[in-house]
Amino acid sequence: MKLSTYNFLTSMAIKGVKVGYPLKLTINKKDVIESEFNPVFIERLLPKLDWSAVYSAAQVAELADDIPAAQPDNVAEDEQLLQRLHHLLFEIDVLEGQLECPETGRVFPITDGIPNMLLNEDEV
């Protein structure tokens, strides 16, 4: 699972959960796959991402020093930050780990790179 995908996932479908976001991420095993950096792509994508989850992903991936806690205003001019965001969002691949609902503690395992967000019938 790439951390760009992580940015969109919630546990709000669980019965009784109000926000379910951001999910608590645990990384047990990861891979880094280099990919071509396109600053414009990252810059234009940012408005579609939730910065709090970008930052929490950075913390878990031990890149918190690279990524500010609050979204800076002039990201477009900060090519270095864009590069770091690219690395965080598209080059890190979580192979084993878990996502945890912040409200209920329900754990969604990540196995072989695929988060399993499937809920049981009695949970919805």
Place this chain on the structure above:
Amino acid sequence: MHIEQKTNKVKKAEKKQRRSLAIIKADCNVSQSDSPTLYLAILNVGLSNGLSEEALLTAAAATGGQVSQVLMLPSKSYCFLMCTTLADAQLVYDGMHNRATIGQKGAVAYLSYVLELPQQREENGWQKPLPGGLVLLPDFVSEAEEAALLEAIAVGTASPTDSLKHRQVKHFGYEFLYGSNNVNPLQPLEQGIPAACNFMWERLELPAFEPPDQLTVNEYEAGQGIPPHVDTHSAFKDPILSLSLQSDVVMDFRRGDQLVHVLLPRRSLLVMSGESRYDWTHGIRPKHIDVVATPSGSLTTQARSKRTSLTFRRLRRGPCDCQYPTLCDTQQTATPQEVCDKLATHASHLEQQNVHEVYDKIANHFSDTRHTPWPQVAEFLNSFEPQSVLLDVGCGNGKYLGCNPQLLSIGCDRSLGLLGVGNARGLSVFRCDCLQLPVRSSSIDGCISIAVIHHLASSERRLTALRELCRVLRPGGRALVYVWAKNQRKNDKKSTYLRQNTAVNKEHTTEQAQRQKLARQLESMDQQLPVPLPVHTNRTEFQQQDVYVPWKTKDEQRTTFLRYYHVFEELELEKLVDQMEGVVIRKSYYDQGNHCVIFEKS
């Protein structure tokens, strides 16, 4: 020369009379009499060629002979008179035979004495009670109101006037689509039913009456008609109202071999509800002259003139729930209600066993058959701005995720087997059910859901899946949904799916034979199915909407798996989308055996 011509003419007339007598003998077992009797047959004129009781009686009266009974038979070109005395009969015979110009275009009538009147009267459609639920309200509008209504419907161009094969039509509120015999509830016409019609609804005094929202105006010239039909059950509610203006006409109601004629007088309103709306067809024969009943109970004829009919209906916007399955499009093409209930009850079990587990088992083989993106899906994906976020719900092996590399494409599916294929290709995927997307609301620019929601076993679940697509879309975001169509032909052209049935197309076998063969195979399979449904024969037309579709593996075992499908009727997907608030349908189309809709979140 003149004499010879005349002789020929006489010979011809005699031949005609002999032939008529033979027909009467065959039809009614009534024989000619050489000597005068009380009974006369008019050999060459009757109801079928436009003779009215009045015209006949007038002509007979002119001879001075007295008539005591007229017998006109429907659809016959002859009729009978009974006279009071033999002398009267002779007066009538002598006065009319070869003299009375009561035939078509002034042709003379030929008469003959017969031994009796036909004993067994053919039962005619006038002696029967009206179909259940049919109410005729004569003089429903006044002459002044009639004129005002005609003016109101003539104003403006509600829809382009269509000249059908047999009549002129015009629609208000919604266009009636003759191709599908349905309306598209999502495409109201600019001009609704003219307000000038509204005064009628109060006058109806029907309890819980909902005013109509669709009006079809038909203009019939004399001689034009409309074939027997039932108004599509799923298109319109009960009742259907038909207002006759400018001319009387006879409408025929049929159910099986039952036939009832109903005279619709000018300015009358016909209310079709219940049995008469759902279980009987109605039509108008294309004739210039109608046969009608006289107050005395016999029959006569009546010329038609130009008639305008106003058919008022109310859209149903959902499946039909009538008690009359025979002509019900919902119940004929759709699955019986008790099976639908069962499907809804066992939906998640059925989907688990006959969708998810099957896809996991066939994942690799299935993935091998799914590589080429469908052009119109690719076109949709390419319609987004660069850096848009795409969610493919039911992404399978992820064949659409790399389609437009300028998008951030994320896919989800139930099948781990298929997700594994996509993940191995470096695509972003996660596992979930399409009924609960674990995705932030209003975060996605574009959704696609290709061949997914037809695997859901109830319309509520199919709608829930659509609602989830809508929820995750940002305002202005668009979703493309493909579902398998029950109808695998468009404009008589077979879909790819049917075209791939080479054995049938090369006439090596037939669809029926393939169905029988499959039935025998299934007998030996002994599968435990959560809900008994017909098993579809691949590459043939769908027989029903809810079916199991077999998947045969290519390995040595040649195992057959049964996948559950709900194949969609025309407009069914649109109607489902229409049930969501805050959604606009941008495009709906048919693509190679699929019904497809693009909707936008507003």
